[in-house]
Amino acid sequence: MTIKAYRRKLDTENGRVDLSHGAGGRAMAQLIADVFHDALDNDWLRQGNDQSLFDVVKGRMAMTTDAFVVSPLFFPGGDIGSLAVHGTVNDIAMSGAKPLYLSTSFIIEEGFPLSDLARIAQSMGAASRAAGVPVITGDTKVVERGKADGVFITTAGVGIVPEGLDLSGDKARPGDALLLSGSIGDHGVAVMSKRENLEFDCEIVSDSAPLHGLVAEMVAAAGASLRLMRGPTRGGLAATLNEIAQQSRVGFRIAESALPVKPEVAAACELLGLDPLNVANEGKLIAVVAPEAAPALLEAMRAHPLGRDAAIIGAAVEDERRFVQMTSSFGGARIVDWLAGEQLPRIC
Amino acid sequence: MKYVDEYRDGELARGMARTLATIAHSDRDYRFMEFCGGHTHAISRYGLEDLLPPNVRMIHGPGCPVCVLPIGRIDAAIALARNPKVTLCTYADLMRVPASGGMSLIKAKAAGADIRMVYSTLDAIRIAEAEPAREVAFFAIGFETTTPPTALAIRLAAQKKLSNFSVFCNHVLTPAAMRAILAGEGEGVEIDGFVGPSHVSAVIGVHPYRFVAEQFGKPIVISGFEPLDVMQSIVMLVRQLNEGRCEVENQYGRAVAPDGNLKAQAEVADIFELRESFEWRGLGEVPSSALHLRDAYAAYDAERRFGVETPSAKDNPACECGAILRGAKRPHDCKLFGTVCTPETPMGSCMVSSEGACAAQWTYRRFETQRIAS
Numbered sequence: 235m236t237i238k239a240y241r242r243k244l245d246t247e248n249g250r251v252d253l254s255h256g257a258g259g260r261a262m263a264q265l266i267a268d269v270f271h272d273a274l275d276n277d278w279l280r281q282g283n284d285q286s287l288f289d290v291v292k293g294r295m296a297m298t299t300d301a302f303v304v305s306p307l308f309f310p311g312g313d314i315g316s317l318a319v320h321g322t323v324n325d326i327a328m329s330g331a332k333p334l335y336l337s338t339s340f341i342i343e344e345g346f347p348l349s350d351l352a353r354i355a356q357s358m359g360a361a362s363r364a365a366g367v368p369v370i371t372g373d374t375k376v377v378e379r380g381k382a383d384g385v386f387i388t389t390a391g392v393g394i395v396p397e398g399l400d401l402s403g404d405k406a407r408p409g410d411a412l413l414l415s416g417s418i419g420d421h422g423v424a425v426m427s428k429r430e431n432l433e434f435d436c437e438i439v440s441d442s443a444p445l446h447g448l449v450a451e452m453v454a455a456a457g458a459s460l461r462l463m464r465g466p467t468r469g470g471l472a473a474t475l476n477e478i479a480q481q482s483r484v485g486f487r488i489a490e491s492a493l494p495v496k497p498e499v500a501a502a503c504e505l506l507g508l509d510p511l512n513v514a515n516e517g518k519l520i521a522v523v524a525p526e527a528a529p530a531l532l533e534a535m536r537a538h539p540l541g542r543d544a545a546i547i548g549a550a551v552e553d554e555r556r557f558v559q560m561t562s563s564f565g566g567a568r569i570v571d572w573l574a575g576e577q578l579p580r581i582c
Numbered sequence: 583m584k585y586v587d588e589y590r591d592g593e594l595a596r597g598m599a600r601t602l603a604t605i606a607h608s609d610r611d612y613r614f615m616e617f618c619g620g621h622t623h624a625i626s627r628y629g630l631e632d633l634l635p636p637n638v639r640m641i642h643g644p645g646c647p648v649c650v651l652p653i654g655r656i657d658a659a660i661a662l663a664r665n666p667k668v669t670l671c672t673y674a675d676l677m678r679v680p681a682s683g684g685m686s687l688i689k690a691k692a693a694g695a696d697i698r699m700v701y702s703t704l705d706a707i708r709i710a711e712a713e714p715a716r717e718v719a720f721f722a723i724g725f726e727t728t729t730p731p732t733a734l735a736i737r738l739a740a741q742k743k744l745s746n747f748s749v750f751c752n753h754v755l756t757p758a759a760m761r762a763i764l765a766g767e768g769e770g771v772e773i774d775g776f777v778g779p780s781h782v783s784a785v786i787g788v789h790p791y792r793f794v795a796e797q798f799g800k801p802i803v804i805s806g807f808e809p810l811d812v813m814q815s816i817v818m819l820v821r822q823l824n825e826g827r828c829e830v831e832n833q834y835g836r837a838v839a840p841d842g843n844l845k846a847q848a849e850v851a852d853i854f855e856l857r858e859s860f861e862w863r864g865l866g867e868v869p870s871s872a873l874h875l876r877d878a879y880a881a882y883d884a885e886r887r888f889g890v891e892t893p894s895a896k897d898n899p900a901c902e903c904g905a906i907l908r909g910a911k912r913p914h915d916c917k918l919f920g921t922v923c924t925p926e927t928p929m930g931s932c933m934v935s936s937e938g939a940c941a942a943q944w945t946y947r948r949f950e951t952q953r954i955a956s
Contacts, residue, residue, distance in 0.1 A: 566629015574925030
C-alpha cells in the first residue's frame, strides 16, 4: 500500500507569503513549484537543479545583471515581472547580442499577497516567452516584514554577439549621427501617475518592451557602421548622452524639435516640473552610427513596430568639455545636464 | 501642447527679438532684474539672453524661496527633525540645501531622522492622520504663492481636530524683498526696471508693487513664466524707459487680476501675521518681510510647540550667494562656481534649487564660461 502525503494547495487567492516560504522546507518547495515553475515553465527549471546547463556557442558572449525595485509594482503597461525581463534582455541587446538565457531571484517581504506574487511570476513568464528568452534558473528569499517593500527582483542574462560586431560606449566620433527609436518619458510618467501621493489620470502606458528584435534589424541594416547602442533608462536621455559623451570624449548637439515627446507626457512633465529628457524609458534605445549609414539605419528602425517613431535627433561633435547641448525650439542653446539629486526614485 | 507651445514659439520670439533690436537705444544700457527664480530658470533654459541686444542685460533676483532661506533656519529644521517624536515633511527642493557643519536634510535623513518628501501640504496632513503617534511638522517655505496652501493645511488640521500636525513657518513676502533691494541700490546693484513676479502676483495682485514705480521711480512689468512672456515684458520695459514712463504694467493678464486672489489673501490674513523682522540670505534682516502664525493658531506653530530656536549661522565666506541674490554679482563671479560648488556638491543655496541663479547658469548655460572638461 502506498500512502500519498496530503498536500495542501497553495492559496494564491487570499494567502500571503510567510517566513516558512523562504526557510528551505516543504513550504518553499511548494511556492517554487506552484508559483514559479508554473509561470516560467521550461525544461531547465523542470530538472530542478541548483544550476542549469547549456552549451556554449562559439564567439563572444555578453552578460549583464539588473535589480528591480519599482514602486508601484503594477503600473500602466507593465509590472515588475515583465520589466525585470525587458530590462535585462535590453541590456544584453544593446551590445548587438542575441539574448539567450535569463536567471532571476526574488526577495519577498513577509506578508506579501500570494495573488500578487503569482501575477508577477505569470507576467514574467509571459514576457519571457514573448521575447523567446527563457528564465532557466532562479532563487527566492523571504525577509521579515519591513525589511523590503513587497518584492524586489534581480535578473541576469547572457547573450551571443554576432561576429564582427564590437559596440561600446567609447566609440562615438565627431560627426557620427545620433538616432532615437521613439518617444521619450513614457515609462517614468506612467509609473509616476500611479504613485500613491501623486496619482493623476493619464492615458500614458509604460513603453517597457524587449528591443532585441529591433536591434537585430538594426545590426542587419548598419552592421559594422554601428558605434554603440544604449537604453535611456534611469536618468533618461540626458543621463545616457552625458555618459556616452564622457566615455567617448566627445560632445553632442541635439535639436529639441527633433525629439519625439507625446503630448500627454509633455503635459504631465510640465505639471510636475520635470524635463522629459530626465525621465526614464524602458523600451527605447539610442544608436550612434557613422553618418553615411544613418539613412539606411533610420529606415530599418522605422520598419520595425518598436522603432516606428525613430528619428535622427542630433550628432556627436568635437568638444573637449564633453557637453551635451540642445538647440531649443525657442531659438537659444542650452546644456542638457545630468540630473542632480533625487527627482524620481524607484522608477525601475 | 495647447496653451504652452504658443508661449514658446520660436518664430514669435525672433520677431520680438527684432523689435527689441529696433527699439533699444544703442546709446544706453537697459538693466532689468527678473525677481523670480521661475523667470531665471526660463531665461536660462530657453537661451533667452541669446535673443537680447547686447545692451539689454538681465540681473537675477532673489525670488527663489530655497535660496533666500538662511542657514540658521535649515539648522533649526534639522534640529526639529532629530526630535525622535517628530516626522518632518518637506518639499524635495530643500533636501540638499547645505546647513552648518556639512549637514543637510538628506544627510540627517540618512542618519536616521524621520524626514519625508511631500508634493503638497495635504500629503503632510494625510501622514498626520495616518500616523497619530507621530508629531508631523511641515517645513513651510516660499513666497505668497505657497502661503495659501499652508494656510489651507492649517485650516484643515483645525477642522479635523488633528493634534499632531504643526507648521515650521518660513513664508516670506515679495514686496518687502524688492524694497530691501531698491533701498540698497548703488552698492554694486543698478537696476533700470523689474520683470515682476508671475504666480506671486496671481495671489497678491498688481497694487502691492506701486511703491516700486512711485517711490523708487522704476518701471515694473508683471510677467508670465513662459519665455515669450518674458520677452514681451522686456519689450514693455524698454518702451516705458524710452517714453519716460514709470508704471506698474501687467503683461500676465491671463492669470493676474488687479486685486489678485481675494479669497487666498483672506485665508492667509486669518491665519498668519507679520513678523517684525526676518533674516534673508543675501539681504540680511528685513523688517516686516515674513509671516508667522497668529496666536489663535499657536497650537499649529512648530516653533512654539517644540521651542525651535534659530541659531545664528555663517555662510561659507567664499560663497557669493548673498551678492548674487542682491543682483550685485553674477554666478560666475564666484570663485566657488563650478569648481567646488556644483549641483551635486552645492556650497550655497543658489546652486541647489533649480530656480537658483547658480544652478540655472550651471545646468543650462555653462558652455558660456567653462573652458575645460569637468
